[in-house]
Amino acid sequence: MQDILPFDPSLMLIGGAWCRPAATLRLADPSTDEEIARIARGGPADIDRAVVAAQAALDGDWGRMTAAERGRLLLRLGRHVQDNVELLAEIEARDVGKPLTQARADALALARYCEFYGGAADKIHGTTIPYQTGYTVYTLREPHGVTGHIVPWNYPMQIIGRSVGAALAMGNACVLKPAEDACLTALLFAHLAQEAGLPAGALNVVPGLGSEAGAALSSHPGVHHISFTGSVATGAAVQRAAAANVIPVTLELGGKSPQIVFEDADLDAALPFLVNAGLQNSGQTCSASSRILVQRGVFDQLAERMARAYRAKRIGRAVDDADIGPLVNATQKARVLDYLENAAGLPLLARVEPASDLPETGHFVPACLFGPVDPDHRLAQEEIFGPVQVIIPFDTEEDALRIANGTDYGLVASIWTRDGARQMRLARKVKAGQIFINNYGAGGGVELPFGGVGKSGHGREKGFEALYGFSTLKTVAAFHG
Numbered sequence: 223m224q225d226i227l228p229f230d231p232s233l234m235l236i237g238g239a240w241c242r243p244a245a246t247l248r249l250a251d252p253s254t255d256e257e258i259a260r261i262a263r264g265g266p267a268d269i270d271r272a273v274v275a276a277q278a279a280l281d282g283d284w285g286r287m288t289a290a291e292r293g294r295l296l297l298r299l300g301r302h303v304q305d306n307v308e309l310l311a312e313i314e315a316r317d318v319g320k321p322l323t324q325a326r327a328d329a330l331a332l333a334r335y336c337e338f339y340g341g342a343a344d345k346i347h348g349t350t351i352p353y354q355t356g357y358t359v360y361t362l363r364e365p366h367g368v369t370g371h372i373v374p375w376n377y378p379m380q381i382i383g384r385s386v387g388a389a390l391a392m393g394n395a396c397v398l399k400p401a402e403d404a405c406l407t408a409l410l411f412a413h414l415a416q417e418a419g420l421p422a423g424a425l426n427v428v429p430g431l432g433s434e435a436g437a438a439l440s441s442h443p444g445v446h447h448i449s450f451t452g453s454v455a456t457g458a459a460v461q462r463a464a465a466a467n468v469i470p471v472t473l474e475l476g477g478k479s480p481q482i483v484f485e486d487a488d489l490d491a492a493l494p495f496l497v498n499a500g501l502q503n504s505g506q507t508c509s510a511s512s513r514i515l516v517q518r519g520v521f522d523q524l525a526e527r528m529a530r531a532y533r534a535k536r537i538g539r540a541v542d543d544a545d546i547g548p549l550v551n552a553t554q555k556a557r558v559l560d561y562l563e564n565a566a567g568l569p570l571l572a573r574v575e576p577a578s579d580l581p582e583t584g585h586f587v588p589a590c591l592f593g594p595v596d597p598d599h600r601l602a603q604e605e606i607f608g609p610v611q612v613i614i615p616f617d618t619e620e621d622a623l624r625i626a627n628g629t630d631y632g633l634v635a636s637i638w639t640r641d642g643a644r645q646m647r648l649a650r651k652v653k654a655g656q657i658f659i660n661n662y663g664a665g666g667g668v669e670l671p672f673g674g675v676g677k678s679g680h681g682r683e684k685g686f687e688a689l690y691g692f693s694t695l696k697t698v699a700a701f702h703g
């Protein structure tokens with residue numbers, strides 16, 4: 223791995239300088255479990271220095287930059303990312319086990335986020351408010367200040383793009399804590415940001431354990447906003463820590479997202495979305511579609527077609543660009559295998575085994591499709607975060623709605639039907655932050671506000687909306703008589 227890394231992966235970026243940490247952590251390739259790098263084990267003192275450096279950047283060159291200059295810088299950064307897509311993709315494939323085609327899509331999305339937020343940086347305006355005679359009243363959109371970004375291992379590039387990209391566009395200074403299992407593209411991104419001319423301290427990167435660097439960042443009194451993506455339990459802990467400092471938090475916590483297929487749907491069009499939205503990134507996707515709700519009249523037909531599509535998938539190494547790669551680590555593998563053991567007795571429609579020549583040390587698990595499954599079953603209720611989907615039959619629109627809304631989550635959902643009135647009714651009634659009609663995911667949609675309701679979290683990232691989330695509104699009332 224060291225041969226392709228154009229930087230020392232064990233360093234942290236603090237205040238524009240690459241610093242050596244007191245301790246390091248092992249980073250392994252999930253396809254083999256072989257060590258590929260040592261990364262920094264940043265601790266509370268490093269986080270403290272990073273927060274101080276971020277504040278200094280706000281008080282210095284970075285804070286004085288105009289919105290147009292910030293925008294140009296992000297556009298330049300986007301071009302650097304674009305020029306390094308292949309390298310970023312290969313690093314991500316080795317670091318998190320993401321098959322190359324999917325890793326390349328993430329790198330392109332990162333470039334697109336820089337382009338989108340670069341273009342938007344000078345297009346956020348305040349307003350004037352008609353008020354009493356003698357007053358002029360207007361609003362100003364201002365950065366929060368120092369923003370903390372705690373990022374998981376499943377989509378590091380996309381999540382850095384949508385949170386750090388939007389935060390920088392609004393003039394915040396960022397402290398980024400990547401996941402301990404996925405640091406390398408965050409570090410390369412920071413190098414590219416330096417090359418693009420980002421002033422010292424505007425972006426600081428401190429890798430480390432969640433319980434150390436992550437906890438220190440979410441509780442630091444010098445941080446003014448936290449963006450967190452990850453598990454419900456950790457998100458709640460981050461929100462509790464942030465509450466002590468009374469700062470806003472954006473939480474993106476995953477889901478149990480349904481696709482609802484009615485008998486009148488275009489099944490040919492739906493099929494690839496039904497399967498791929500569950501298997502992409504080995505199911506380790508917050509917006510994975512892990513529940514497929516199918517109207518009874520087409521249940522058997524669709525279940526058989528989905529099972530056939532499963533059997534055509536290949537599970538293999540990320541660098542060989544298999545359809546389905548390994549899970550990120552041994553903990554995730556054990557967790558998914560536990561769910562599969564608990565599924566004994568459920569009707570199994572398809573089970574795809576990992577290729578026989580894969581290293582035994584790799585974190586590969588079988589891809590499994592179950593159905594019909596009771597909507598209350600554990601596999602239909604809990605986020606598995608593996609290549610596992612359940613198909614649930616329903617009879618009426620009311621049934622479908624009850625089942626779709628019958629989990630603690632509400633991230634995304636899709637509705638497959640040709641009936642326009644039904645599309646509109648369900649788009650309003652299904653509990654989710656994003657609804658897709660006759661598609662799933664809309665191709666990723668950098669432009670589309672994203673976030674959940676219920677245990678899926680709160681706040682919105684992506685799109686223009688994120689720029690409001692990463693800024694605060696000041697009202698100025700001037701009395702001039």
Ligand code: NAD
Binds near residue numbers: 451557
């Ligand atoms: P996690 O939520 O513990 O970790 C996500 C990030 O939070 C990492 O950067 C981690 O270092 C950091 N973190 C951990 N503990 C922290 C703390 N006390 N304070 C501050 N930051 C902390 O997730 P995980 O343990 O890596 O994965 C477990 C489960 O979480 C998965 O099986 C999956 O269900 C869920 N998950 C969801 C998403 C998502 O996109 N919604 C992403 C990753 C994991």
